[in-house]
Amino acid sequence: MTKTTFTPRDAICGSAEETTDFAPLFNQDGLIPVVATDKATGQLLMLAYMNAEALAKTIETGEAWYWSRSRSELWRKGASSGNTQTVVEIRTDCDQDAIELIVEQTGPACHTKRKSCFYRIVKNDGGEFSLQKVEDA
Amino acid sequence: MTKTTFTPRDAICGSAEETTDFAPLFNQDGLIPVVATDKATGQLLMLAYMNAEALAKTIETGEAWYWSRSRSELWRKGASSGNTQTVVEIRTDCDQDAIELIVEQTGPACHTKRKSCFYRIVKNDGGEFSLQKVEDA
Numbered sequence: 001m002t003k004t005t006f007t008p009r010d011a012i013c014g015s016a017e018e019t020t021d022f023a024p025l026f027n028q029d030g031l032i033p034v035v036a037t038d039k040a041t042g043q044l045l046m047l048a049y050m051n052a053e054a055l056a057k058t059i060e061t062g063e064a065w066y067w068s069r070s071r072s073e074l075w076r077k078g079a080s081s082g083n084t085q086t087v088v089e090i091r092t093d094c095d096q097d098a099i100e101l102i103v104e105q106t107g108p109a110c111h112t113k114r115k116s117c118f119y120r121i122v123k124n125d126g127g128e129f130s131l132q133k134v135e136d137a
Numbered sequence: 138m139t140k141t142t143f144t145p146r147d148a149i150c151g152s153a154e155e156t157t158d159f160a161p162l163f164n165q166d167g168l169i170p171v172v173a174t175d176k177a178t179g180q181l182l183m184l185a186y187m188n189a190e191a192l193a194k195t196i197e198t199g200e201a202w203y204w205s206r207s208r209s210e211l212w213r214k215g216a217s218s219g220n221t222q223t224v225v226e227i228r229t230d231c232d233q234d235a236i237e238l239i240v241e242q243t244g245p246a247c248h249t250k251r252k253s254c255f256y257r258i259v260k261n262d263g264g265e266f267s268l269q270k271v272e273d274a
Contacts, residue, residue, distance in 0.1 A: 004264060017249050022259050022266040033170050035181060042179045044172060047235040059261055092268065093254035094247055098184040100255045110231055112154050117230035118237045122159050124196055129143060129159040131229065 004056035017094045025097040026052060031067060034099040036109065039088045045109035046117040048077075050099065062087050064101055083107035141193035154231045162234040163189060168204060171236040173246065176225045182246035183254040185214075187236065199224050201238055220244035 007023040016023065026032050031049040038045055048066040050058065054074055057065040064077040064085035078084030085103040092099055110117040119137030123130045144160040153160065163169050168186040175182055185203040187195065191211055194202040201214040201222035215221030222240040229236055247254040256274030260267045 006266060020257075020268045020270075022268050033184060035172055035184060037181055042181075044174055044179075044181060044237055047170060047172060047230060059259070090259040091255040091271075092257055092259060093184060094249055094251075094256070098254075100181055112231050114231075117235075118228040119231070120157075120229055122196070122227040122229060127141060129196075131157045131159050133157075134228075 004060055006052065006055075016096045022092065023096055024052075024055065024092060024099065025095065027097075029069075031069070032097065032099055034066065034101055036064065036085060036101045036103050036105075038109075039102050039104050043116060044118055045103070045105060045115070055099070058087060058101070059090065064103060078106060081107070081111065083109065085109070141197055143189065143192075153233045159229065160233055161189075161192065161229060161236065162232065164234075166206075168206070169234060169236055171203065171238055173201065173222060173238045173240050173242075175246075176239050176241050180253060181255055182240070182242060182252070192236070195224060195238070196227065201240060215243060218244070218248065220246065222246070 007021045009023045009025055012019050012021045012023040024032055030051045033047060034050050035047050036045040051067045054065040054067045064087060066075055066077060068075050084106045087101055087103055089102040108115050114137050116137050119134050120131040123132050144158045146160045146162055149156050149158045149160040161169055167188045170184060171187050172184050173182040186206060188204045191202040191204045201224060203212055203214060205212050221243045224238055224240055226239040245252050251274050253274050256271050257268040260269050
């Protein structure tokens with residue numbers, strides 16, 4: 001068990017926007033969406049979720065931990081693939097219901113071996129949709 | 138009512154990762170998280186949510202529409218502030234449960250008048266957390 005705890009949401013002083021208290025807002029499933037971006041390039045790498053324990057472990061270890069909704073378990077990013085994320089900076093947004101992780105990404109971020117998970121563009125051909133893969137994503 | 142519809146999730150051919158069918162996965166509330174990034178700089182601007190209608194309106198109009206969870210209504214980004222988002226590209230991720238909007242942002246993206254909603258860094262002083270504002274965010 002981790003000892004890291006965050007400010008309870010109902011205990012923040014002032015508005016969520018301007019406070020310097022860190023009071024992350026987890027959703028009804030106890031999760032918060034996390035956007036990982038690349039330190040070197042600023043590129044959007046992936047979107048995943050953390051519960052409070054994953055966020056605490058990320059802060060304590062300096063490596064990205066997430067909550068797998070499909071497997072219902074904590075996972076250390078890259079634990080099996082080796083494609084770890086070293087956390088350079090953690091940010092939160094105006095209403096503190098999302099997290100940005102600025103990371104040094106080892107290898108590709110996506111499990112499909114691509115640098116980013118966002119490797120397909122939505123194309124609209126008169127209401128007919130398709131996805132076009134980006135070669136260098 | 139919009140006429141735009143997407144491929145039903147259970148009708149996609151092959152895996153969500155490699156298909157060229159656009160079959161966005163909305164959560165149990167009918168929402169999908171959307172990350173807006175700046176076309177010119179790649180900077181992460183904000184994270185918000187769309188329902189199917191907001192996504193359809195975004196595609197049809199070329200301007201970003203979201204679903205406000207607090208107000209339970211569709212909103213066109215910038216409708217009151219003027220800080221609209223012109224959509225340059227729409228992407229989806231490997232498992233098609235998140236959207237990236239690459240936008241030309243008019244004015245600041247954040248309602249606090251900052252360029253990005255992610256303007257605070259989480260600081261950890263021996264287990265005591267605080268948020269430090271980034272001056273140029």
